[in-house]
Amino acid sequence: MKVVDRQVDETQWQEQVIESFVNMVKAQDGDFEVLGKLSMAVSDPASLQMTIDFLSQDPIAKQAFIQRYRLGNVDLQALRLLPENTLGCLYAKHMLEKNLKPLEANTTENEHQYLMAHITETHDIWHVVTGCQTSIQGELKLEAFSAAQLHTSRFWLSLIAKNILKAVVYDIEIAAEYMDIITSGWTMGKNAKPLFGIQWNQLWNTSIEEIRASLNIIV
Amino acid sequence: MKVVDRQVDETQWQEQVIESFVNMVKAQDGDFEVLGKLSMAVSDPASLQMTIDFLSQDPIAKQAFIQRYRLGNVDLQALRLLPENTLGCLYAKHMLEKNLKPLEANTTENEHQYLMAHITETHDIWHVVTGCQTSIQGELKLEAFSAAQLHTSRFWLSLIAKNILKAVVYDIEIAAEYMDIITSGWTMGKNAKPLFGIQWNQLWNTSIEEIRASLNIIV
Numbered sequence: 264m265k266v267v268d269r270q271v272d273e274t275q276w277q278e279q280v281i282e283s284f285v286n287m288v289k290a291q292d293g294d295f296e297v298l299g300k301l302s303m304a305v306s307d308p309a310s311l312q313m314t315i316d317f318l319s320q321d322p323i324a325k326q327a328f329i330q331r332y333r334l335g336n337v338d339l340q341a342l343r344l345l346p347e348n349t350l351g352c353l354y355a356k357h358m359l360e361k362n363l364k365p366l367e368a369n370t371t372e373n374e375h376q377y378l379m380a381h382i383t384e385t386h387d388i389w390h391v392v393t394g395c396q397t398s399i400q401g402e403l404k405l406e407a408f409s410a411a412q413l414h415t416s417r418f419w420l421s422l423i424a425k426n427i428l429k430a431v432v433y434d435i436e437i438a439a440e441y442m443d444i445i446t447s448g449w450t451m452g453k454n455a456k457p458l459f460g461i462q463w464n465q466l467w468n469t470s471i472e473e474i475r476a477s478l479n480i481i482v
Numbered sequence: 483m484k485v486v487d488r489q490v491d492e493t494q495w496q497e498q499v500i501e502s503f504v505n506m507v508k509a510q511d512g513d514f515e516v517l518g519k520l521s522m523a524v525s526d527p528a529s530l531q532m533t534i535d536f537l538s539q540d541p542i543a544k545q546a547f548i549q550r551y552r553l554g555n556v557d558l559q560a561l562r563l564l565p566e567n568t569l570g571c572l573y574a575k576h577m578l579e580k581n582l583k584p585l586e587a588n589t590t591e592n593e594h595q596y597l598m599a600h601i602t603e604t605h606d607i608w609h610v611v612t613g614c615q616t617s618i619q620g621e622l623k624l625e626a627f628s629a630a631q632l633h634t635s636r637f638w639l640s641l642i643a644k645n646i647l648k649a650v651v652y653d654i655e656i657a658a659e660y661m662d663i664i665t666s667g668w669t670m671g672k673n674a675k676p677l678f679g680i681q682w683n684q685l686w687n688t689s690i691e692e693i694r695a696s697l698n699i700i701v
Contacts, residue, residue: 431643449662
């Protein structure tokens with residue numbers, strides 16, 4: 264490909280990202296179609312590879328990229344019966360009480376697909392482990408936490424920028440609270456050990472306190 | 483004005499803010515024309531009034547809104563001769579060595595104009611007092627510091643969102659450093675005493691260490 268063609272392609276791609284971002288700003292919260300388009304636009308091979316390289320510095324994540332562990336089918340009704348403070352019980356309650364369906368992840372035929380599938384299918388476990396609610400505020404904190412953990416994620420960072428701009432345009436009185444939350448989530452994500460690649464389905468019986476302590480997560 | 487007209491006006495205003503934001507994202511750093519248009523778009527009376535009300539909780543700021551102190555003409559060559567660690571000498575060096583002209587502020591016939599004029603003409607003093615350089619990173623830190631100090635400033639918050647989105651679109655490898663800087667500047671701005679309304683031209687002879695200590699600024 265000629266240099267000039269590449270530059271045209273890159274400029275087109277940048278325009279697409281900005282357009283997807285603006286659509287997210289204008290969309291209602293919880294519009295998964297617009298979110299999906301943003302995710303597609305920002306999941307370019309180059310930045311995904313940077314994230315994989317960054318995560319692979321951790322031996323657990325590196326192993327996960329080789330083995331490509333999946334969460335598999337989860338029996339929420341059974342997990343619900345585990346002792347109250349276990350990951351399994353708390354995850355089941357989180358899903359059942361909020362009527363959430365496990366986020367569907369795609370195939371994992373290569374590392375890029377695995378990165379996205381693992382993040383997608385463990386997102387609600389990250390909610391429980393970090394103590395982030397499913398409110399706008401809780402999602403924003405987890406966006407900042409996830410951005411810190413993944414280091415070069417165009418997806419999570421664009422959601423942070425989106426939320427700041429939404430506050431600027433539609434609700435300036437909430438902006439300071441948002442900035443506090445971003446600061447808190449980013450710091451938590453930097454201080455915590457890597458969550459990527461953990462086989463959560465081996466930890467359903469483990470207490471949340473033990474999991475948080477082992478990951479250096481202070482809620 | 484009818485309710486429906488007001489909603490049309492508000493929607494138009496929101497579109498203008500988003501458009502100005504996108505133009506900032508696409509502009510070169512240091513494009514003051516595009517910056518001026520963003521500033522115009524986000525300086526609506528309602529949010530300026532919120533900022534004034536927030537700042538006025540501090541007696542020094544409250545007094546400043548009444549007296550409308552101006553920085554006045556500053557003789558940089560004379561300030562340059564003050565002892566090395568004084569605010570005056572450091573400010574003069576900052577301006578002369580970087581070949582900066584004092585930012586021109588408008589008239590101050592009401593509180594809204596005074597808010598903007600004071601912030602504009604003291605911006606470079608805030609650089610010196612907070613130890614923020616004039617690099618992109620230093621500006622970003624001061625944006626986060628200023629956003630924390632002003633609490634409901636659409637202007638500074640939109641610049642933070644702009645810088646995150648620029649990193650997402652054009653330079654993802656710098657994003658984590660940007661987030662560290664935003665976290666640091668926001669925290670510094672929250673912990674510091676209010677800078678708004680200080681009569682800096684009474685403090686040229688005061689040492690920077692004394693000023694920072696009195697404002698709880700740890701560089």
